[in-house]
Amino acid sequence: MLNSCTKLPYLTAIMREIDLERSDHGLPDDLHIVAAAGARGLSQLVLRADVAGMPLEWIDYKEAARLYHQEQVAYTCGSLLYELYGGINARTGRRTVLEVNSIVATVGHTGNPGNTRHDYVPPLNNQTLFRRDAYLCMYCAQRFASRELSRDHIRPFSQGGTDLWTNVVAACRRCNNQKASRTPEQARMQLIAVPFTPTYAEYIFLKGRRVLADQMQYLVAHFPRSSPLHDRIQHWLS
Numbered sequence: 001m002l003n004s005c006t007k008l009p010y011l012t013a014i015m016r017e018i019d020l021e022r023s024d025h026g027l028p029d030d031l032h033i034v035a036a037a038g039a040r041g042l043s044q045l046v047l048r049a050d051v052a053g054m055p056l057e058w059i060d061y062k063e064a065a066r067l068y069h070q071e072q073v074a075y076t077c078g079s080l081l082y083e084l085y086g087g088i089n090a091r092t093g094r095r096t097v098l099e100v101n102s103i104v105a106t107v108g109h110t111g112n113p114g115n116t117r118h119d120y121v122p123p124l125n126n127q128t129l130f131r132r133d134a135y136l137c138m139y140c141a142q143r144f145a146s147r148e149l150s151r152d153h154i155r156p157f158s159q160g161g162t163d164l165w166t167n168v169v170a171a172c173r174r175c176n177n178q179k180a181s182r183t184p185e186q187a188r189m190q191l192i193a194v195p196f197t198p199t200y201a202e203y204i205f206l207k208g209r210r211v212l213a214d215q216m217q218y219l220v221a222h223f224p225r226s227s228p229l230h231d232r233i234q235h236w237l238s
């Protein structure tokens, strides 16, 4: 079920049977990992949240398993992604299994001050910018592949423009060339949407390479109600 969260009892005793350090140097015979169908291999990332449920970052399955090991996982949400099989417990004679879900909420230090700061500004790069703009050219409204888009400075550098989220949009090469070093008014071109600075949760979403449906639903629930991404994600999925 989407977004159903499960509180976990701490799993240290069980986890001791699973030697993560050894697994870093090639998997030992007694440890193997099975990816659920939804994970489509071992590269699917897990969404880490803090104990209040605020999204923090993307982590791989090893990092997720380590958090379980350190008793930092308070509860999990989403769907089962991986099963880690460890050694046989001498006392019970049972093989130990650790299940890693698509979303884990963790206690302890977040390491991401941006999550709690209202004035947080995420770093700007083309990949997240193009995703913010749903791969649409913000002038001609056509959709393009990432390689066909460019970063347009609405107010150009030559006229005092800066490299900030609110002054940049995705633009196709043709529109960018046509606009040249002019403002949209000077070039008589119109933006189809107002550029915005993503919040932390929006930024985590934009950074995700392959966001599973339950992870997306979880992240979207943390977007501001007014976020343009609500509509753009629909557009994107269509």
Ligand SMILES: [Zn+2]
Binding pocket: 137, 138, 139, 140, 141, 142, 171, 172, 173, 174, 175, 176
């Ligand atoms: Zn265009």
